[in-house]
Amino acid sequence: MPPKGFKTVICKFWENNMCAKGASCTFAHGMEELRRYTNAMERFKTKLCLFHMQGRCCKGPSCPYAHGLQELR
Structure with a gap:
C-alpha cells in the first residue's frame, strides 16, 4: 500500500475535466503528480x-x- 499522499494512478475524472476535488483528490492530476510505487517501499x-x-x-x-x-x- 503506497504511503498517504502518494499518487500512483491518474484521476479518471480529471482526464475528463470533471474532478471536483482539486488538490484534495487522492489521484494524480497529470504526469507530474504521478509517482511510481515499488514493493521495496513495503x-x-x-x-x-x-x-x-x-x-x-x-x-x-x-x-x-x-x-x-x-x-x-
Missing part, C-alpha cells in the same frame, strides 16, 4: 494486524500489517 511492517490476531485476516503475505512479532520492525 519492506517494514510496524504494526500488528488486528484481523490476524483474531484469525480473520484474508490478505496473507500481501497484508501491510505484521502477522506476528517475527514480522514486526
